[in-house]
Amino acid sequence: MTISRLLIANRGEIAVRIQRAARELGIKTIQVYSAADADSLAVRMADDAINIGPFQAAKSYLNIEAILAAARATGADAIHPGYGFLSENPVFADAVEAAGLIFVGPKGETIRTMGDKAAARGAAQRAGVPVVPGSEGRVAELVEARRLAEKIGFPVMIKASAGGGGRGIRIAETAEALGSSLDQAAAEARAAFGDGGLYLERFIGKARHIEVQILGDGVNAIHCYERDCSLQRRRQKVWEEAPGSALSPDVREALCASAVALARSVNYRGAGTLEYLYDEESRSFYFIEMNTRIQVEHPVTEMITGIDLVREMICIAGDEPLRYRQTDVRVSGHAIEVRINAEDGSRDFRPSPGKVAALQVPGGMGTRFDTLLYEGYTVSPFYDSLLGKLIVWDTSREMALRRLDRALGELKIDGVITTVPLLQRLAEAPEIRAGAFHTRWLEQWLMTSMKSQVMEQSNR
Amino acid sequence: MPKELLAPLPGVFYRKPAPDKPAYKSEGDIVAVGDVVGLIEVMKSFIEVHAEAGGKIVRFVVGDEEPIMAGQSLLEIE
Numbered sequence: 001m002t003i004s005r006l007l008i009a010n011r012g013e014i015a016v017r018i019q020r021a022a023r024e025l026g027i028k029t030i031q032v033y034s035a036a037d038a039d040s041l042a043v044r045m046a047d048d049a050i051n052i053g054p055f056q057a058a059k060s061y062l063n064i065e066a067i068l069a070a071a072r073a074t075g076a077d078a079i080h081p082g083y084g085f086l087s088e089n090p091v092f093a094d095a096v097e098a099a100g101l102i103f104v105g106p107k108g109e110t111i112r113t114m115g116d117k118a119a120a121r122g123a124a125q126r127a128g129v130p131v132v133p134g135s136e137g138r139v140a141e142l143v144e145a146r147r148l149a150e151k152i153g154f155p156v157m158i159k160a161s162a163g164g165g166g167r168g169i170r171i172a173e174t175a176e177a178l179g180s181s182l183d184q185a186a187a188e189a190r191a192a193f194g195d196g197g198l199y200l201e202r203f204i205g206k207a208r209h210i211e212v213q214i215l216g217d218g219v220n221a222i223h224c225y226e227r228d229c230s231l232q233r234r235r236q237k238v239w240e241e242a243p244g245s246a247l248s249p250d251v252r253e254a255l256c257a258s259a260v261a262l263a264r265s266v267n268y269r270g271a272g273t274l275e276y277l278y279d280e281e282s283r284s285f286y287f288i289e290m291n292t293r294i295q296v297e298h299p300v301t302e303m304i305t306g307i308d309l310v311r312e313m314i315c316i317a318g319d320e321p322l323r324y325r326q327t328d329v330r331v332s333g334h335a336i337e338v339r340i341n342a343e344d345g346s347r348d349f350r351p352s353p354g355k356v357a358a359l360q361v362p363g364g365m366g367t368r369f370d371t372l373l374y375e376g377y378t379v380s381p382f383y384d385s386l387l388g389k390l391i392v393w394d395t396s397r398e399m400a401l402r403r404l405d406r407a408l409g410e411l412k413i414d415g416v417i418t419t420v421p422l423l424q425r426l427a428e429a430p431e432i433r434a435g436a437f438h439t440r441w442l443e444q445w446l447m448t449s450m451k452s453q454v455m456e457q458s459n460r
Numbered sequence: 461m462p463k464e465l466l467a468p469l470p471g472v473f474y475r476k477p478a479p480d481k482p483a484y485k486s487e488g489d490i491v492a493v494g495d496v497v498g499l500i501e502v503m504k505s506f507i508e509v510h511a512e513a514g515g516k517i518v519r520f521v522v523g524d525e526e527p528i529m530a531g532q533s534l535l536e537i538e
Contacts, residue, residue, distance in 0.1 A: 055527060342503065351503035353470055381471040382527070385503040 003027055003078040003102060003318045007071050008042070010082030011061060012372045013388055014294070015042035018080050021310035030074045032067060034060035036380050041372050048074055055382045061085045064092050068099050078102035078317060084384075087293040088115055104317040105270045106292050113266065114290040124287040127265040129258045132277065132286040134201040142179055145200065149178055152202050158182060160189035161197035171203050202286075206438040208278040209237075210244050210285065212259035213301045215312055216268035217322045223256040223263075224305050225331055227297055231426075231442045233349070238419075238442060239426065240297035240337045242304045245397055245435040246280055255285050260326075262287070271298070271313045280438075296339070296389065299370060303335035303393040334397040336404050338423045340371075340411070341385040345422030346450075352417035353381040362410035366393040366403055369411070379416055387418060397435065401427060425449065462518045462536035465511065467528045471502035473509075475524040483524070489517050497535060500528070513537050 006022045007030040008015045019029045019042065031046035036055035043049045050070045053060035060066065062085055071079060079096050081087035087105065094108035105111070114120045121131050133152045138161055139145045149156045149172070158170045158181055170185045172178040182198065190196040209232065213224040228244035229237045247255065259274040273291045278284070298309050307324065315323060343349040355378045361369050371388030373379075379387065392407055394400040408424050429445060431437050467473070475483040475498050485497045491511040498509045515537040522534050 349505075350507070351469070351505050353503060381469065381502045383503065385505075 003314060005030060005074070005076045005078070006104070006314070007032065007067075007074065007076035007079045008046070008082065009061065009067050009079050010085055010087075011037055011040065011042060011383065012386065013370050014082040014296070015040075016045060016372060017370055018082060018310055019045055021308060021314060022080075024308075025311060025314060027314070030070075030076050032061070032070050034382075036382050039377065041374050041377065044374075050074055055380075057085065057383070064089075064095055067092075068095060068101075071096075071099070071101055076101065078104055078314075080104040080314070081293065083293050083296060088291070090115065102317050104313055106268060106272065110266055110268060111292045114272075114292050117289065120290055121287075123266055124262055127258075127262040129262050129274075129287045130285060132201050132204070132288065135199045138197045138199055139182075142182060145178060145182055145198075146175060148200055149175065152200055155203040155205070157201045157203040158185040158198055159201060160185065160193055160195070161199055162189065162193035162195040204277055204279045204286075206280065206440075208244070208246055208280060209275065209439050210247070210255065210278045211273045211275045211295075212256050213295075213298070213309070214259050214263045214268065214272050214274065215309070215316070215322060215324070216263045216270065216272070217316050217320070218267050218269040220322050221260050221263035221268055222322060222324060222326045222329060223260050224301050224307055224309070224329055225256060226252065227300055229297060230437055230439050231432075232439055233442055233446065237297060238339055239423070239432075240300050241397070242300035242335050243331055244278075245334075246278065248283070251278075251283055251285070258285075258287070262290070270316055271309050277439075296386070297337050299368060299389065299391045300335040300337045303366075303368070303391060304331050304333060305329055306332070333393055333395045334400045335391060335393045336397075336400050337389050337391045338404065338408070338427075339386060339419070340388045340390060340413075340423075341419045342379050342387050342416050343385050343419055344417045345419050349419075351381070351385050353379045353385075354416045355379070356413060357415035358412065359414070360410065360412035362390065362407035364407070366400075367407045368392070369407075373413065387413065387416070401433060462538040463513050463515070464521075464533040465497065465509070465513075465535050465537060467500060467522075467530055467532045467534050468509070469500050469502045469507060470528060470530045471500045471507075473522045473524070473526055473528045473534060474499040474501065474506075475520065485517055487517050487519055491515065491517060491537065509534065511537065 005028045022029050028047045031049040032052045052066040086092040090108040090112040093103045096103040135148045155173045170181045172181040186196040208230045212226045226244045227242045229240045231239040275288050276285045342352045359375045368391040392403040394403045492514045495511045496508045500507045518536040518538045520535045
């Protein structure tokens with residue numbers, strides 16, 4: 001069944017991005033919006049737009065009934081969920097199909113399996129994909145923990161079974177330290193979660209966050225190579241690159257092949273991303289989780305492969321088989337994306353919504369700006385702070401860095417404080433230029449660079 | 461003449477630290493400078509709102525979980 005009217009169940013820059021792909025395929029676009037987004041660029045650009053509720057996401061963009069009612073009222077035949085909101089909600093995917101509509105994404109059961117950490121880990125192991133070595137469940141007592149820790153390898157991370165958000169995590173460097181750390185971790189876990197259950201996992205101190213983009217049609221699957229998303233603050237990605245400059249050709253091949261094996265084993269349909277930790281010292285990669293949707297940073301992959309991932313998602317959802325064979329996917333040059341957020345980098349990333357008085361968008365060869373902004377738009381305080389993504393491509397990483405610097409200099413957003421000055425300083429950091437960083441590097445750099453800024457100011 | 465406490469940022473005003481917790485302050489409470497009187501949720505971040513003057517809270521102008529504009533009066537202190 002081909003799609004002729006696509007409803008976009010999202011907002012912001014990704015809604016604009018999806019509309020562009022749909023329009024090029026000759027598909028009419030229907031944009032849902034909350035009362036706070038009536039003036040948004042996505043609403044202005046769409047063929048049709050429909051209000052689905054008040055500003056609260058729970059009553060609009062997360063309201064399954066309201067979205068399905070909007071689809072019926074506007075004659076939509078398919079729904080694209082974008083990222084965030086309902087994109088990885090299996091109940092929504094099932095409800096869309098039960099309503100006789102196409103869900104642009106995998107089947108509900110795939111989302112359910114891959115959304116469950118233990119089930120996803122199991123699926124990866126069955127497909128022969130390496131996972132972070134760990135205890136496979138709770139450890140009962142010290143003797144067992146010692147035996148397991150020796151097998152996993154030190155340092156080990158002790159995690160609370162009932163935990164989350166980094167609480168209840170301890171690191172034991174040696175077998176001697178394990179005993180006291182276990183007791184403390186169990187006590188903490190009991191206090192915090194009412195459950196003292198613990199499990200062990202290998203601690204990787206300096207890991208890269210590497211992820212592989214895949215496309216599947218339910219039978220076949222291919223990869224579109226990897227991205228390095230190691231530059232993060234509070235687990236939010238700030239800067240992404242493709243390809244990953246830390247990987248050797250043989251590691252890249254093994255990594256990408258493992259992603260395809262896992263995608264095939266679950267008969268994956270649509271675009272998806274497998275996230276891995278990569279330990280540069282041992283040149284080992286470990287699967288951590290899968291995202292069953294389009295990702296914010298998908299454009300860097302598009303820039304190095306020339307494949308429009310959102311277009312392919314829509315074609316797959318319209319029941320077309322994959323239009324690329326693995327040998328058709330070739331990497332050219334290097335791409336970098338930086339996230340432009342409405343946050344004040346000099347004031348602990350304090351949000352800064354407001355009205356865009358003037359806007360100057362960067363252009364030129366290999367320069368792309370995916371944004372929700374237009375001149376005169378008032379940035380809403382009710383949703384996340386992402387204003388846009390500046391993506392550059394060039395023939396090498398070094399040239400891409402120069403182009404990024406040039407493009408950041410051209411970008412002017414008056415009326416809103418943004419992370420542009422911070423990104424400009426980041427682009428000049430020697431570690432960034434050398435490509436030598438890991439997942440905790442950015443937070444350390446921010447701490448040091450904040451301190452030196454404060455010193456500079458107090459010396460004046 | 462009561463003093464108005466104005467919202468430093470736009471967003472959603474909360475009178476409680478969490479849905480199942482009691483309100484930070486109620487009408488009639490005495491507050492000191494710097495006391496937390498509410499939260500503003502802005503772009504998924506939560507910013508504490510502090511009293512800028514000491515005194516008695518005469519009334520809350522904005523209710524719990526209501527959307528607010530920057531510079532809007534949140535409450536009055538006497």
